[in-house]
Amino acid sequence: MLEKIKPDLAPTRTQLVAVSKTKPTSAIQDLYDRGQRIFGENRVQEMVEKWEALPRDIEWHLIGHLQRNKVKYIAPFVSLIHSIDSLRLLKEVDKQAQRQERVIDVLLQFHISEETTKFGLELDEARALLDSEDYRAMAHIRVVGVMGMATFTDRKEQVRAEFRNLRQIFEELQQSYFDSTPHFFEISMGMSGDYLLAVEEGSTLVRIGSLLFGAR
Ligand SMILES: *Cc1c(COP(=O)(O)O)cnc(C)c1O
Numbered sequence: 001m002l003e004k005i006k007p008d009l010a011p012t013r014t015q016l017v018a019v020s021k022t023k024p025t026s027a028i029q030d031l032y033d034r035g036q037r038i039f040g041e042n043r044v045q046e047m048v049e050k051w052e053a054l055p056r057d058i059e060w061h062l063i064g065h066l067q068r069n070k071v072k073y074i075a076p077f078v079s080l081i082h083s084i085d086s087l088r089l090l091k092e093v094d095k096q097a098q099r100q101e102r103v104i105d106v107l108l109q110f111h112i113s114e115e116t117t118k119f120g121l122e123l124d125e126a127r128a129l130l131d132s133e134d135y136r137a138m139a140h141i142r143v144v145g146v147m148g149m150a151t152f153t154d155r156k157e158q159v160r161a162e163f164r165n166l167r168q169i170f171e172e173l174q175q176s177y178f179d180s181t182p183h184f185f186e187i188s189m190g191m192s193g194d195y196l197l198a199v200e201e202g203s204t205l206v207r208i209g210s211l212l213f214g215a216r
Contacts, residue, residue, distance in 0.1 A: 001211050002034055005195075009206070014199050017061050017188075019209030021046065022216045025053045031212070032058065040082075040207050044070040051077050063147075063188075063207055065119050068092040075099065081106045082147040082188050082207075085119050087129045090141060097140035105144045107188055110169055112162045113151040120148065123169055130177050143178070145186025145204070146170045150194055159194050163201035170202075 009016060017040040020028050028039055032055060041047035042064025051060055059079040066083050074081075075096035084090050084106045097104040108129070111120030121129070129135055130143075148166040150159040170187050178184035190198025192211035199206065210216060 002031060002036065005208060005211065008196060008199065012199055014190075014203050015205050017063070017205055017207045018212050019063065019191075019207050020050070020213065021064075021209065023213045025050055027213055028054055028058075038079075040209075044073050047078075048073050061207075071096045072099075075102070075104065078104060080144070080186075082205075083107070083109045083119065084143075085109045085121050087132060087134060090129070090138070091134060094138040094141045103140050103142055105142050105183075107145050107147040107186060108143060108173075110146055110148045110166055112148040112166050112169075114153075114158070115151055123172070126169075126173065127176075130173070142183060144183050145188065146173070147186075147188035147205075149191070150189070150198075152193075156197060160197050160201060163189050163194075163198050163203070167202045 005016060015038060017038050018031055018036050019040040021042045028050065037057060038059045038061060040061040040063040047060055047062060060077060061080045061082060062074055062078055063082045066081060066089060068089055071092045081093060093104055093106060108126050109120045111122060146166060146169055150162040166189055167187060174184055186204045187202055188205040188207065190203045190206035192208050195206040195208055
């Protein structure tokens with residue numbers, strides 16, 4: 001399916017995160033051999049094991065909910081954390097990044113769906129985070145954008161409205177907090193079932209699993 005997705009993304013600035021959770025390293029190696037370099041995982045231990053086993057120039061993105069006590073395991077190598085949903089978690093990432101003498105790029109995850117179970121910030125919580133003294137003191141993280149998951153539904157207009165909402169959140173934060181910071185430019189949205197809509201609404205990172213690797 002890489003051959004179908006690639007041309008969809010080619011005329012855009014959207015990058016593909018190949019979501020390889022639950023899939024064996026052989027399946028990742030296969031996509032790697034066909035040129036894919038960005039892979040997304042949602043479990044820390046699984047990501048660490050795959051990082052150890054696979055080529056070093058893979059960019060590993062953590063896309064799932066992250067517990068603070070597990071940040072230390074991915075801090076040496078993770079290239080982007082999509083799922084920052086609290087100041088406490090961000091502080092831990094900053095601390096572990098400092099230990100590794102790195103700066104770790106992160107996205108703020110927003111709750112944009114109708115579903116109540118999904119993690120994520122509301123806009124006012126994100127503002128409070130970005131206004132805090134704690135945040136301003138952090139020298140080892142870089143907030144490079146936002147992430148969100150749309151409601152799992154066939155109602156396309158619902159999904160489109162949620163993606164549009166995330167894009168508006170991105171633009172508001174950009175104006176208020178990241179006006180002179182060109183590295184704030186990522187909007188992570190879109191999965192196997194809705195990535196074309198997400199691209200239309202301005203996604204810069206689509207996270208695609210089952211369409212690439214088959215059902216989990
Ligand atoms: C699993 C997962 C995906 C990919 O889902 P598919 O429907 O298989 O493309 C994307 N984002 C997150 C956060 C996920 O956990």
